[in-house]
Amino acid sequence: MALKIEQDHNRFRQIIRGKIKSDLKKYISHEELIGRKGKDLISIPIPQIDIPTFRFAPKSQGGVGQGDGETGTPIALDDDEGGGEAGNVPGEHLLEVDITLEELAQILGEELELPRIEPKGHKKIQTDKDRYTAVHRTGPESLRHFKRTYKEALKRQITSGAYNVKNPLILPIREDKRYLSWKTKPVPECNALIVHMMDVSGSMGDEQKEIVRIETFWIDTWLRSQYKGLVTRYIVHDATAKEVNEEMFYHLRESGGTMISSAYNLFNKIIDEEYDLEQWNVYGFHFSDGDNWSGGDTDKCVALLQKELLHKVNLFCYGQVESTYGSGEFIRELEDELAFADNLITSRIENKDDIYNSIKEFLGKGK
C-alpha cells in the first residue's frame, strides 16, 4: 500500500538533495565523507533543517532529572538538547542522511554540469547475461516456484473434481511442479578501466596525497555512475613504477627521485597485455607535483603519450598538486607539447578548494 507520507518524505529528500547540492563544494573537499562510504550508500551529515521559533537559548536552562547522584555529578543527556523538561522540543543535531552513491553522482553531475559520457563506439559488443525469469517444468527443488506450483495443482484438482471446498487441501503432484529457470539475454557491454597513477616521491606529502585521495574518490563515483563494469587499478611511482592495491596507493610513502615515464610505461603495458581496447573504455589519471627527474624523461613521457597512450585512452588527465618542494615544470611541458590533443586534460590543484574545479575540468568534456 502506498503511504500518504511518501509525498512528504519525497519532498523532504528533495530538500536534502538541494542542501547537499548547494554545499557540494564543502563536501567535496572533506575527506571524512569518504570514510562514511558503505557498499552502496554514503552517509552525509547535514545540519538539521529546522523551522525557527522563539525558544530559549541552549545551555542557559537547566532541568529536572531523576535518580541517584551527589551534587556536581555530571549527567548524561540522551539528547544534544538541553531542555530537559518533559518536552518534545526537537534537538539540534546533525541529521545523518543516507544517499546512494548513484544519487550522489547524479548530484555531482548536475552541480558540476558534467555531461554524460558517450562510450566509445562499441555498441555491437554484447555479452550474455543470465537472469532467472523463466519458469520450467523441471528443475531443482530449491528453485521450485511455490505460487505457480500451487496454481497448477489447484487447476488440476478443480478440473478433475478433486477439489473440496469444505476441505481445500491442495496436493501438488509431479506434473504440477514448476521451477524457476534462467533466460539468457544479450546485454550491451560497456566496461571502463580507470588507472590512477600517483607520484609518491619524497616531495609528495600527506596533504598532497589527501587531495589525490579525495579527487579520485569523486572521479570514481562519477565514472561508476556512467559505466556498469568499472575496474580501478593503481600505480605508484618514484623513479620506478609498480602496481599496488587501493590501500597501498594512498598510504605508501617512498622517497627518492621521480621518473614519470616509468608509470606511463607500466600503464601502457597493462593496457596492451590485459585489456582489449575494442571492449574497454580506458581512463588514465595521473597526479604528481610536477617535479620530474630530467627533461629527458619528460620528453619520453610526451612521446609515449603522443604515440601510444592518447590513441588508446578515452581520456588522460594530469593533475598537478601544489607542493612546497616540487618545481612544477611537468604540466607546462605537457601543455606546450601536446596542446593539440583533445583527450588530454591538465589541471592545477593548489589546495583542497581547487578539487571542485579540477573535477569539473577533468570530467567536463564528456569523454
Added chain:
Amino acid sequence: MNLPADLERIRQEIEGFAREYELDFYETIFEILDFKQLNEVASFMGFPNRFPHWRFGMEYERLSKSYAYGLHKIYEMVINNDPCYAYLLQCNNPVDQKIVMAHVYGHCDFFKNNFWFSKTNRKMMDEMANHATKVRKYIDKFGYSEVESFIDTCLSIDDLIDRHAPFIKRSNRKETCSLKEIEDEQAVKKIRSKDYMEEYINPPDFMELQQRKIEEDRLKKRAFPEEPDKDILLFLIENAPLENWQREILALIREESYYFAPQGQTKIMNEGWATYWHSKIMTERAVRDSELIDYADHHSGTVAIQSSRINPYKLGLELFKDIEDRWNKGKFGKDYDECNSIEEKKNWDKKLGLGREKIFEVRRVHNDVTFVDTFMTEEFCQEQKLFVYKYNPDQEAYVISNRDFKTVKQQLLFSLTNFGQPFIFVRESNYENRGELYLYHRHEGIDLRLDYSQETLKNIQRIWSRPVYLETVVEGRGKILKYDGEKHSERTL
C-alpha cells in the same frame, strides 16, 4: 477495519475491566498497523492525513531510521476524537496489545473528562482531513513552493497562541472567502463565444489588462492593523495584510495548534493516568500467569527513569499513586500539615479511603502545572530522588546542582509553564505611527536563542509586511531586535 477475533476478544475483555473501574470514554476504535504505517501515522502526529508538508516527511525519516536501528519502537498512539482512534503495532505480542489497550482506555477517559480538553474539537479527524484537502487545493492553484514556503512561515510561529486562557478562545475572525470566491475574484470574466470569434470577443490584450487590474485591486484590499492581542496568531490573522488563502492556512494551523495544546499542557497527568490504569487493569485483572514476566518487562520499560529528563509516565504515575495513598490515609489538611513528628507523619493513617475518588477529581480539573504545584510534596520529591541540573561551563557538562525541594519544584513548574516556551506578546501594531509591529518578550531569567529569534522575526515580518520589532533581554540588558524586510538590526534599551 475490524480487529481479528483474538484481539477483539482481548479488547472486549479490557474494555470490560476499564468500565468496571468506572473509566468513562468515547467509543474507541483500534486499528492494526505495520511499523511503516505506524511511523507514518506518528509522523502525522496521530492522524492518518495531514496537509502536505516536508516536516512530516522529515519526522518519518527520523522515525523509520531509529526504528530500523532498534533505537525506539512506538507501542501505542491514540487520538483525542469522538470516537477515539488508537493504533496497535501488528507485530506486538498479545501481552503488549493488552497493556496498550488498557493504556489507551486510560487516555480516552482523560480526553473525555479532563477540563483542559473540554474545548477541543472532537471531530478533529475530519477537520484534519478537511485541512489537508484545502491546502492541496491551494497548492493546485498557487503552486507547491508558494504554498509550502508560506506554511514554513506559519509553522515558525504556530506556538504563539494564548494557551493559558482559562477557556480556549475560538477565533471570531471575519468570515474568509471560500475557494470558489477566491477563484471568481481572480479570474477575468469571459464572454461566451464561438471558437473563431474568441479573439474578437475576448481580445487577449484586454483580458490581460483586466487581469492586472484585478491583481492590483486584490493588493489594495489587504486589511490594515487594528488592535493588539496576546494571541499573536489570531492577531495576525485578523490584521496582517494577507491573501485570503494565506489567511485560511494561518487559521487552520492555529486551529491545529489549539487542538494539540492541551496534550502539551497535560503530558505528565495524561501519561501518568494511562499508566496508572494499565498497571491497575493488568495486575488486578487481565494478566495471566504466563504473561507476567512480559508484562513486568514492558511496564518497567515504560516507567524507567532517565537522569536527564523527567519521564512523564513515571512521574505522573507516582504522583497519582501518592495522591491516592494520601487521601486513603488522610495525609492532608491542617492537622497533618501542622504535625511536626516525622515518625507520626509516616505512620499517619486515618483510614479515610478517599483515594480513588480524589484521583478521579484530580484528573477532571488539573493540568500539569496545577497538578505538580498542588500535589508535589517534599517527601515525594525526596522519595523520587528528583534533582535540578544546570550546565557547568567548567566541566562542559550538565551536572546535578541541587536536590532542594523548593528549587526542584520551581524548576519543574517553570519548564511546564507555557510548555517550556517563552512568553511573547504583541504590544503595539502601529509602532512609531508607521504601522510597524512591536513584540515583547516577558523575560523570566532566561535569554532567547538569538539566531532563531531573528529568523522567526523575519517570518513574522513576511506576514506583517512592515518592519517588526522584538523587545527582549540579552545578558541582563534590554534589547530591541528589528527586522525591516531586508536586514536585521538591534538596539540596546
